[in-house]
Amino acid sequence: MEILPEIIRRKSVRQFKQKPVGKQQLSRILEAGLKAPSAKNRQAWRFIVIQKEELRKRLQEASFGLEYVGQAPVMVAACTTNIDYRMPNGQLSYPIDIAFAVSFMMLQAVHEGLATCCISTYDEQEVKEILTIPFSMRVVMLLLIGHSDADPEPAGRKPMKRSVSFDHW
Numbered sequence: 315m316e317i318l319p320e321i322i323r324r325k326s327v328r329q330f331k332q333k334p335v336g337k338q339q340l341s342r343i344l345e346a347g348l349k350a351p352s353a354k355n356r357q358a359w360r361f362i363v364i365q366k367e368e369l370r371k372r373l374q375e376a377s378f379g380l381e382y383v384g385q386a387p388v389m390v391a392a393c394t395t396n397i398d399y400r401m402p403n404g405q406l407s408y409p410i411d412i413a414f415a416v417s418f419m420m421l422q423a424v425h426e427g428l429a430t431c432c433i434s435t436y437d438e439q440e441v442k443e444i445l446t447i448p449f450s451m452r453v454v455m456l457l458l459i460g461h462s463d464a465d466p467e468p469a470g471r472k473p474m475k476r477s478v479s480f481d482h483w
C-alpha cells in the first residue's frame with residue numbers, strides 16, 4: 315500500500331456530519347499517535363479524547379465560538395506532561411513530539427476515511443479549566459476528527475524548489 319496518496323488526500327476539513335466515529339477507528343487513530351517518535355522516547359504527552367456533547371460545546375465556546383469545533387464528534391486535546399525538556403540542540407521537545415503524534419493521528423484518520431482539522435484557535439486557560447488539565451501543563455493543539463461533510467479545495471503548497479535545496483541553503 316502506498317502512503318503518499320493518503321498524505322496528499324489529507325486536507326483540513328471544517329464541516330462535519332453528525333455521525334459518530336467508530337470505536338475501533340478511534341482506537342487505531344490513537345494508537346497511531348502513540349507510535350509517533352518523541353525526543354528520547356519520553357512520550358511526555360497526554361491525549362484527552364472528548365466525545366461528550368456538553369464538553370464539546372464548552373470547548374467550542376473556548377474556541378471563540380468557531381462553529382466547526384462544536385460539529386466534530388471527536389476532539390482530541392493534545393497536551394504535555396512535561397514542558398521543560400530540551401533536546402541536545404537546545405530546543406524544547408514538546409511542541410515537536412506532540413506535532414508528530416497529532417500528524418500520525420491525522421494520517422490514520424485519512425486512512426480510516428475520516429477527516430480532521432488541527433485547531434490552535436482557543437483560549438488555553440479556558441480549555442484547561444474545562445478538561446481539568448493541571449495549571450503547569452500546556453494544551454498544544456486540539457484535533458477535530460469526524461466524517462467530512464465538505465470537499466474543500468486543497469490548500470496547495472509552494473513548489474518543491476522553493477522549500478527544498480540540496481547541499482546548501
Ligand SMILES: Cc1cc2nc3c(=O)[nH]c(=O)nc-3n(C[C@H](O)[C@H](O)[C@H](O)COP(=O)(O)O)c2cc1C
Pocket residue numbers: 324325326327328431432433434435468469470
Ligand atoms: C499548528 C497548526 C495550527 C492550526 N490552527 C488552525 C486553527 O486554529 N483553525 C483552523 O481552522 N485551522 C488550523 N490549522 C489548519 C491549517 O490552517 C491548515 O493545515 C493549512 O491551511 C493547510 O491546509 P490543509 O491542512 O488543508 O493542507 C492549523 C494547522 C497547524 C499545523
